[in-house]
Structure formats: structure tokens, C-alpha cells
Amino acid sequence: MRVDVDRDRCCGAGMCALEAPEVFDQDETDGLVVVLLTEPPDTLDDVVRSAAEQCPSGAVRLRE
Amino acid sequence: MTEVPPGARPLPTTRTTPLDPPPELLERQRECPVDRLRYPDGSEGWLITGYDQVRAALADLRFSSRKELLRSPVQPQEPSAAKPGFFVYTDPPEHTKYRRLLTGLFTLRRMNQLAERVKEIADDALDAMERTGPPVDLVPAYALPLPSLVICELLGVPYEDREVFQHNSTVIQDINTPIEQAYAALEEMQNFLAGLVERRRAEPSDDMLGGLAAHEELTVEEVTNVCFLLLAAGHETTANMLSLGTYALLTNPDQLALLRSGGTTIEAAVEELMRYLTVNHYGPIRAVVDDFEFEGCPMKAGETVTLSAFAANRDPKHFADPDRLDFVRGGRGQLSFGHGIHQCIGQQLARIEMRIGFQALLDRFPNLHLAVPQEDVSMRDSMLIYGVASMPVAW
Numbered sequence: 001m002r003v004d005v006d007r008d009r010c011c012g013a014g015m016c017a018l019e020a021p022e023v024f025d026q027d028e029t030d031g032l033v034v035v036l037l038t039e040p041p042d043t044l045d046d047v048v049r050s051a052a053e054q055c056p057s058g059a060v061r062l063r064e
Numbered sequence: 065m066t067e068v069p070p071g072a073r074p075l076p077t078t079r080t081t082p083l084d085p086p087p088e089l090l091e092r093q094r095e096c097p098v099d100r101l102r103y104p105d106g107s108e109g110w111l112i113t114g115y116d117q118v119r120a121a122l123a124d125l126r127f128s129s130r131k132e133l134l135r136s137p138v139q140p141q142e143p144s145a146a147k148p149g150f151f152v153y154t155d156p157p158e159h160t161k162y163r164r165l166l167t168g169l170f171t172l173r174r175m176n177q178l179a180e181r182v183k184e185i186a187d188d189a190l191d192a193m194e195r196t197g198p199p200v201d202l203v204p205a206y207a208l209p210l211p212s213l214v215i216c217e218l219l220g221v222p223y224e225d226r227e228v229f230q231h232n233s234t235v236i237q238d239i240n241t242p243i244e245q246a247y248a249a250l251e252e253m254q255n256f257l258a259g260l261v262e263r264r265r266a267e268p269s270d271d272m273l274g275g276l277a278a279h280e281e282l283t284v285e286e287v288t289n290v291c292f293l294l295l296a297a298g299h300e301t302t303a304n305m306l307s308l309g310t311y312a313l314l315t316n317p318d319q320l321a322l323l324r325s326g327g328t329t330i331e332a333a334v335e336e337l338m339r340y341l342t343v344n345h346y347g348p349i350r351a352v353v354d355d356f357e358f359e360g361c362p363m364k365a366g367e368t369v370t371l372s373a374f375a376a377n378r379d380p381k382h383f384a385d386p387d388r389l390d391f392v393r394g395g396r397g398q399l400s401f402g403h404g405i406h407q408c409i410g411q412q413l414a415r416i417e418m419r420i421g422f423q424a425l426l427d428r429f430p431n432l433h434l435a436v437p438q439e440d441v442s443m444r445d446s447m448l449i450y451g452v453a454s455m456p457v458a459w
């Protein structure tokens with residue numbers, strides 16, 4: 001799976017970092033999403049899907 | 065496009081049990097998840113109650129948050145403009161401008177760094193409760209001061225000023241305060257915050273107040289209002305979750321036992337309490353600026369749309385057996401912090417306050433219980449944020 005984020009849409013709610021801290025973080029200064037692993041291992045599929053689902057602004061996109 | 069059905073009815077507000085939505089609200093969810101609604105000023109608009117539909121509407125930028133367009137579903141008020149800086153009542157690009165000032169200050173990491181202070185604040189309040197001895201009213205002794213002191217900590221209100229801040233914010237948020245007194249406290253608080261912002265303009269500091277005051281492009285009034293919004297949005301909500309959540313725990317002994325025995329995590333319990341209680345029990349509220357179709361229904365310019373997160377959080381199509389408080393299920397996906405670009409910016413802080421707040425209270429008093437019969441704890445359902453007025457507890 002490949003993870004893409006749209007920082008223009010991100011509203012810094014931090015749901016992604018809460019759901020999948022291995023894959024998402026928030027920038028220290030602007031609080032917007034930062035991807036730590038663009039191609040996370042399969043073992044993280046569930047939490048990454050959940051993070052995309054929980055993101056309130058539709059900023060996280062996944063390609064299978 | 066479907067026709068507007070005739071005979072819009074008002075928002076059902078009559079509950080038959082303290083913690084469940086009005087039965088008629090859920091009936092309307094079953095009948096029609098996107099339904100006509102009559103507002104107290106006589107106008108007609110919409111009521112959205114289905115989980116999928118509320119979530120979709122919250123993510124749909126065609127719905128506006130501009131306060132001058134919003135009617136209250138429960139009070140016959142003229143819509144009025146929001147004060148500059150109250151960005152919860154703005155749309156992009158204005159909303160984005162203000163929200164981006166705060167996102168960097170509210171990251172999950174920064175909020176986690178506050179956890180230790182939150183614990184100290186909770187412990188201090190619990191020490192005071194122990195010194196007083198049972199019974200103690202949990203609302204003024206614990207639920208109100210905890211979030212108020214946490215906001216002081218967050219903003220960087222100087223220690224010597226905290227008493228003024230805490231006194232006024234508690235008076236404002238306490239639902240037992242007479243209205244004139246609440247207005248006086250409100251004004252005092254605004255002047256007090258404006259004074260702090262002006263001082264930070266003159267002497268920069270690296271706390272949140274200082275960080276916001278440093279934005280020269282904002283007026284002192286705007287910065288003051290942003291700070292005031294944080295207080296208004298973060299104090300009563302969190303306080304009521306703490307008191308009402310404790311009520312829910314003490315009146316659901318099986319779930320309390322499960323939590324105490326480690327059969328579930330505090331994280332799951334808090335998410336499920338958020339879902340089950342939905343303290344913002346009337347909203348969020350949006351307006352239609354230009355005509356469009358939503359889920360096959362004709363949204364007309366000028367109409368107000370009430371999105372019932374409370375009904376959505378009890379939608380059996382999304383949560384199985386939704387009226388049961390169930391910590392094992394956890395409340396993941398609950399809509400009590402909203403959804404979309406306005407989703408609560410303070411949610412990671414509120415989660416920490418609730419996790420630590422409940423855990424510290426339960427750890428301190430292994431035999432915590434209500435000091436009055438359950439029926440004697442009165443709910444204030446006339447308030448925009450649902451909660452208990454007072455709740456004597458003993459241990």
C-alpha cells in the first residue's frame with residue numbers, strides 16, 4: 001500500500017498520528033500531516049486504513 | 065429532485081431517560097435521516113440524523129458555518145455576526161487562516177507533553193476533595209477546575225493571575241450562575257484576556273498566548289477572541305464530559321467494574337463515553353448559501369441545517385446495539401468532536417484530560433459512589449452542552 005497526503009486539505013486534527021503513529025506525524029511548526037512511511041509494511045494495513053477513514057478532511061489517500 | 069415534504073416539525077427535545085436521546089429524535093432517524101425541521105423562529109430547514117448522512121454533511125464544504133446565517137434549533141434568536149477571531153463560525157479561506165495559526169500549537173505530541181501537568185492538576189483537586197471529606201459535589205470540586213486550569217497551562221496564563229481566570233471561567237461555565245453575574249464575569253474575562261494579550265505584544269513570550277500575540281497581522285481583539293474561543297469551546301464541554309461521564313460510570317456498574325479490572329482500556333472507555341453521551345447534544349449547525357442537492361434532498365439558500373451528532377452516535381446502522389454503553393466495543397468513529405475541517409482542534413487535549421481525569425478519580429477512590437439517589441441528580445437539558453448541575457459523591 002502507498003500513502004499519499006494532501007497538506008492543503010489537512011486541518012491538523014491529528015487523528016492519523018493517533019491511529020497510526022508509525023506512519024503519520026504532525027509537523028512541529030505548522031501541525032500539518034507528515035508521512036513517515038510512504039510504503040508501510042502490510043502488518044500496518046489495518047491501522048493505516050483506519051487512519052485514512054478517521055481523517056476528518058479527506059487528506060489521507062491510499063493506493064493499494 | 066424530490067419535493068419538499070409538507071408539515072415540518074420542531075426538533076424533539078423531550079428525553080425519557082437521562083442519558084438517551086429523545087425517543088422521537090430516533091424515530092425521525094428511522095423514518096427519514098434527512099428530514100425537514102421547523103425552527104423556533106418559524107422558518108423551515110433541515111434535520112440530519114443518520115450517521116452516514118451527518119458524517120457526509122460535516123465533510124461537505126457546501127454547508128457553511130457562518131454565524132450570521134445560522135438559526136438555533138432550540139432558541140428563537142435572530143442570527144448575529146460572529147466576533148472577529150471566532151473562527152468556528154467562519155468558512156475557508158478565513159477559517160483556514162485562523163485554524164493554521166493553531167494547528168502547530170495543538171499537535172498530538174505537544175498535547176502529550178501536557179499529560180504530566182494534567183495529572184498534577186487532577187491530583188491537587190483530589191487532595192482537596194480528600195481534605196474536605198465526603199460528600200463532595202464533583203462539579204465545582206473536580207469537573208470544572210480541571211479543564212480551566214489546563215487551559216491556563218496551555219495558554220500560559222501567569223500563576224499569579226490564575227485565580228482570576230479560574231474564578232471567572234468557572235462562574236461563566238457554571239450552569240447555576242444567575243445570568244447578570246455570568247455577563248459580568250464574561251466581560252471581566254474578556255478584559256483580562258485582552259490585558260494579557262497586550263502585555264505579550266510588549267514583552268514576547270514563548271507560550272501559546274505569546275505565540276498568538278506575536279502575529280502582528282492580527283488585532284489585539286482577534287487574538288483575544290481566539291483565546292476566548294479556546295476557553296469557551298474547551299471548558300464546559302470537557303467539564304461536562306467529566307461529570308456526566310462519572311455519572312455514567314457510577315450508574316453502569318458492570319462497565320465500571322470492567323474498567324477497574326483492566327478488562328478494557330481507558331482509551332476505549334473515553335471514546336465510548338464520548339459516543340454515548342454526545343454532550344453537544346443539539347449540533348453541529350450549518351447553513352445553506354447556494355441551492356444544492358444533498359442525498360437527493362433540495363437544500364435551499366438561507367436554510368439552516370441541524371446535524372444531530374447525538375442521533376448519529378446512536379444510529380443502529382452504524383453502531384450495533386447503540387443504546388448500550390459498551391467499553392469493549394469502544395466508540396471509534398463517534399462524531400462528538402465533529403468531522404470535517406472544523407473537527408475539534410482541542411480533541412487530543414480533551415482526550416488526555418478525560419483519560420487522566422477519570423483514571424485519577426477512580427484510582428484515588430476505589431469505593432466512589434453517588435451520595436444521593438440516582439434520580440436526584442438533575443440533568444440540565446436546557447443548556448447547549450448537556451450536563452449535571454451538581455453531583456454529590458462519596459467514597
Ligand code: HEM
Nearest residue numbers: 151152297298301302305348400401402406408409410414
Ligand atoms: C470533550 C470535550 C470537547 C468536545 C465534546 C468538543 C466538541 C467540539 C465540536 C463538536 C466541534 C466542532 C464544531 C463544529 O463543527 O461546528 C469543536 C470545535 C472546536 N473545539 Fe472542541 N470540544 C471539546 C474540547 C475542546 C478543547 C479542550 C478545546 C481547546 C482547548 C477545544 C477547542 C475547539 C475549537 C477552537 C474548535 C473550533 C475548530 C474549528 O472551527 O476549526 N475543544 N469542538
Ligand code: SF4
Nearest residue numbers: 010011013014016055
Ligand atoms: S487526520 Fe487528516 S486532517 Fe488530521 S492531521 Fe492527519 S491528515 Fe491532517
